[in-house]
Amino acid sequence: AQRVTQPEKLLSVFKGAPVELKCNYSYSGSPELFWYVQYSRQRLQLLLRHISRESIKGFTADLNKGETSFHLKKPFAQEEDSAMYYCALFNYGGATNKLIFGTGTLLAVQP
Amino acid sequence: DVKVTQSSRYLVKRTGEKVFLECVQDMDHENMFWYRQDPGLGLRLIYFSYDVKMKEKGDIPEGYSVSREKKERFSLILESASTNQTSMYLCASSSSTYYQPQHFGDGTRLSIL
Structure with missing residues (x-):
């Protein structure tokens, strides 16, 4: 079954420390993955997707098919990175395309 | 920029009421979604x-229904609201093109008393 697992509900780091938000997936096909972010009192928005191989706000994520992981990383955390982060797996269903979300990780960056 | 608009940010209703949550998108997207968070x-x-x-x-x-009479509008209906439906409701839309992201509205925080 298709599934996304984010093992940490809360990740607390100090400003300037490296950040790694973990995401593991289970998918029978070739996976396409996203990271979404929700800042306080704002809408859920796309942060990045693996196919773009881009860095957004200093964050990167590499798809590791061997470990079935798509961890989100940033070398130096900033206070403004504090938010809820969701990993999502694209589920192509023919008539429509759905996303399977993980349960989210709350990142708290301490000053 | 894609705009997904939900009709209310906050809503308070009573148990047993019929509740309508409305969502409109302006990008001619084929797909629309309702989530609870x-x-x-x-x-x-x-x-x-x-x-x-x-x-x-x-x-x-369970406990929900939807209506999509026009492409831009997707409504979520709580037929008989119950307290366990108190939640944040998010609407999203996306293109049907492969591997396109979903775009979300601001959410409706619904409280059922």
Whole structure:
């Protein structure tokens, strides 16, 4: 079954420390993955997707098919990175395309 | 920029009431979705629609129904609201093109008393 697992509900780091938000997936096909972010009192928005191989706000994520992981990383955390982060797996269903979300990780960056 | 608009940010209703949550998107997207967001449970898909008048159940459809009479509008209906439906409700839309992201509205925080 298709599934996304984010093992940490809360990740607390100090400003300037490296950040790694973990995401593991289970998918029978070739996976396409996203990271979404929700800042306080704002809408859920796309942060990045693996196919773009881009860095957004200093964050990167590499798809590791061997470990079935798509961890989100940033070398130096900033206070403004504090938010809820969701990993999502694209589920192509023919008539429509759905996303399977993980349960989210709350990142708290301490000053 | 894609705009997904939900009619209310906050809504308070009573048990047993019929509740309508409205969502409108302006990008001519084929797909529209309703989720509920609860702490520790993430986003759970209630219903989705891939075309006008087409709908499919998501993971937690019980107690809900939907309506899509026009392409830009997708309504979520709580037939008889119950306290366990108190939650944040998110609407999203996406293109039907492969591997396109979903775009979300601001959410409606619904409280059922």
